[in-house]
Amino acid sequence: MITIKLPDGGERTLEKGSTAGDLAKSISQGLARKAVGALINEEIRDLATPLNEQDKVKILTPDDSESYELLRHSTAHVMAQAVQRIFPHAKIAIGPTIQDGFYYDFEIPDHSLSTEDLQKIEEEMKKIVKEDQKLVRYNIPDVDKQLDEFRGQGEKFKAELLNEHRDHNPTLYLMQDKDGKTIWNDLCRGPHLPSTGVIKAFKLMKVSGSYWRGDEHREQLQRIYATAWWKEADLADYLHRLEEAERRDHRKLSKQLDLFTVHEEVGPGLIFWHPNLATVRATIEDFWRDEHRRRGYQFVFTPHIAHEKLYEISGHLENYAENMYASMEIDEEPYRVKPMNCPGHIMIYKSRLRSYRDLPLRFAELGTVYRYERSGVLHGMLRVRGFTQDDSHIFCRPDQLESEVGGILDLIEHLMSTFGYTYKAYLATRPEKSLGTTEEWEFATTALENALKSRKMDYEVEEGGGAFYAPKIDIKLFDAIGREWQGPTVQVDLNLPNRFDVTYIGDDGNRHKVVMVHRAVLGSMERFCGGLIEHYAGAFPTWLAPEQVAVLPIADRHQEYANEVVKQLQSKMLRVKFDDRAETINYRIRECQVEQVPYMLVIGDKEVENKTVAPRHRRQGNLSPMPLTEFIDLIETEIKEKK
């Protein structure tokens, strides 16, 4: 007999050789019916896994979030089998689970998968689900024999993987029909559902290209992305979430709200900011400058091109050339468009001797840079070739590093919460390939970590996730619908101070290497504003809105007073839209609603007579009529509070 520990702290005694499934049965018939797998010592396993003495076991049912792993992985196998039924010459590669679903890669000679194929494959998958095939784990007893079999079938990818995993107890998962006959198998470490019959709601989403092992020099494969859920309702929810994301797509909203364009005549990845979005950006930049002044930053400006010498010293030509634009000749000398602002800021630092008393120096610049991105990765405003970073470099003494990082984190938290983002920090430590000494890395990493701790910021350590020249804190943002965005970053640069020999004179009269911190809070104006559009779904809060208030006289006889209102609002620096076109009031209100103007002031007989305005808020609807001064107070307060 063996004793098994249950999640509620209880124990259960079973016969030796019992499986997780047996345990479920011994607990209750209901649980056994619902069971799809087990969490054994914190690991997701098959229901058929034999248990050992003192195992901690939790039976997994569709109510447990861990069960999605099983569902999606098994559905991936169902899909692979379906694809091979329809395309017998298809060779299977890998099929892992991903966020909300899974994919599977195939090599299908002479056929490109289309949307119609996806439908056919889905139909075939439904059959396999109906057949209720058993998924059985099978230890490969003779690897060479199995390799021969895979090779005989032309399953070269499986053969390659098996050969690599030959010493790790490789397993197959057999898919068997009602009579226990194996009709399909896949090299897989599992775990899996007990059978395909429990699979309920799935949908094949899209086809795309991929490479075997992500290597562009190897076989080009076709990938099918899919999603799977325990209930149809959950699938519907998921599809609805995708629709919501699509509704918020900044490229789509840009057309509706006239925000930005890119032009074929100009080139891909180069953004034209139209007045509406430029207003948003300028407002953010003003805020950004204010917050930097408040924190002792100094603003600098640096040239957009520089002699190649600069990038030779910085090492960018050596390590970053593939992202830089080609050299141009000026007076027979080679110049480059700048891909980064750091070397420029170092030039300013090095323009004179710096004393320890001068430090810290905090140089900040909204610096525009140009980087080559492969054509296929460009994406609206989020991935572009020319962009403006809210860049800053802090030059400080080692004893100042921790408090400087603390100051940056304070700025980050202030800015991000103003925009309504929640966030989480990641501390990325030294990667395998890296510059610098162990002491430098330890010193810098500890300073970053201490700053996080003393601010009580929630963070996770990403071992080896740092840049080759710097440990860093990366902050991930979560937007209004819970999506994750790449956010602020703080890096302690262990490279450039050496390359440029950036020093200060210490109180001992000697030269010391400066500590250089590189940081961006918004990242780039392009990506940040693109993200904001989606975060707010185009409805910018009043302080950012391109047009903050619209004035709408009902009829011509109200124009004079309406004009008066417009003047008053403008004198308060409010961004006013005056719409006295001969359209119906309904029409003009609708247009403002579509344009997401926060406030509309309707002016009719009553308002003229009482010298009031009748405000309508884009979300709250009509507010009670009030004197203009009262409305100005209201909107000014809102703007001041950055709402």
Added chain:
RNA sequence: GCCGACGUAGCUCAGUGGUAGAGCAACGGUUUCGUAAACCGUAGGUCGUGGGUUCAAAUCCCACCGUCGGCUCCA
């Protein structure tokens, strides 16, 4: 860059070998209206670009440009 899809009026889209269409927007007129689309009319397109097939091409073929979805999440 690679795989796949797509490119028709400012926008959203219809048109699959035989004279380019609709709605919205724009423009002109009428309407002067109380909280999400008044009415009538006008104009607007070398169908992404270039080449080819054909008596005839938005439509079929090729090349290029651009856009979109992917190409990291390891059996």
